């Protein structure tokens with residue numbers, strides 16, 4: 312098949328490589344010309360895709376990237392994989408989805424299967440995409456992406472793929488396409504079910520992370536290790552699933568997607584109280600971490616040198632979107648500390664560069680990548696670990 316993918320970020324490039332690997336001819340369309348040039352030179356910008364694989368597909372003629380929307384025309388399949396962030400009022404910002412739909416409306420003259428993989432609330436495919444494309448009658452399906460960056464066990468191939476379509480023909484066509492590079496296809500009765508499943512999955516994580524974050528605070532006040540309690544509870548073979556406490560939530564999904572569900576819930580008169588409370592708990596974690604660091608370091612960190620270890624939102628990825636490390640650093644600085652950060656994967660962020668760990672009075676581990684110099688962390692006067700990796704130090 313000839314496949315066009317709108318958006319070449321984490322999701323779009325992952326699908327592009329999956330489809331090229333299945334022998335499809337893939338063109339990745341993106342508005343970022345620097346990124347497009349880099350991809351055409353065979354340089355990947357995401358952890359799960361190697362330069363070698365990408366360059367192989369480029370030289371075999373199975374993959375190319377472009378900023379020219381004319382490339383969308385003549386495709387059998389067009390996949391939309393654009394950002395779905397929140398606006399300044401924490402409401403869904405569908406402007407990228409709308410602009411992708413407008414490009415299809417303007418440039419695509421022959422019928423295609425249009426699949427939306429961007430995460431959004433139920434009704435997006437029908438009312439925000441298909442309803443805006445009036446020039447050609449296409450087939451429409453929703454297949455929300457479930458990729459977990461950095462996860463080496465579950466990837467595009469072996470993570471079951473949900474498909475819901477506006478018509479049975481759309482479901483069938485989408486099933487044929489995804490079956491070429493995904494092991495398990497699960498058809499659901501409508502695109503709204505597929506869309507809702509994705510945001511419910513992420514809301515389930517957001518709420519359970521908030522629960523365990525609150526539990527960690529209760530445990531600490533009671534003088535019990537929350538992690539030991541969680542490990543003990545996890546010995547129950549049914550009815551319990553482990554979540555671990557941390558400095559808050561980050562990335563494009565967990566801090567964002569539940570607010571898409573809350574938005575539609577409010578529209579139908581249901582207040583979505585769990586989502587609201589979970590957001591409050593998770594957003595307050597950086598302040599809790601800093602309060603514990605100040606207390607653990609003797610009541611004041613004024614004038615102390617603090618190194619924050621790991622600033623991306625999760626281990627072994629370079630993604631700093633919504634990373635709680637930003638709030639942790641700002642709040643430590645408000646306490647009068649001199650704060651640097653160490654993260655070899657991120658290396659430069661918020662106009663600052665990664666610093667060595669050595670020489671700090673205090674180390675606060677926010678995210679623990681593989682291969683971090685643990686001896687250098689332990690050599691700091693006081694260590695606070697938000698990740699549960701280091702035994703015998705303070706932490707959550």
Ligand SMILES: NC(=O)c1ccc[n+]([C@@H]2O[C@H](COP(=O)([O-])OP(=O)(O)OC[C@H]3O[C@@H](n4cnc5c(N)ncnc54)[C@H](O)[C@@H]3O)[C@@H](O)[C@H]2O)c1
Pocket residue numbers: 317318319320321322323340341342343346392393394395407410411428429430431455456457458459460563564
């Ligand atoms: N990153 C994840 O782990 C993940 C997992 C599952 C689902 N999702 C969802 O997938 C969607 C995409 O996320 P992502 O992480 O790939 O985003 P990203 O920011 O990594 O990439 C999006 C890309 O889209 C491009 N873009 C924006 N508007 C465009 C347009 N009109 N035409 C062409 N390109 C355009 C941007 O330049 C960027 O390169 C979001 O809805 C997200 O919630 C992300």
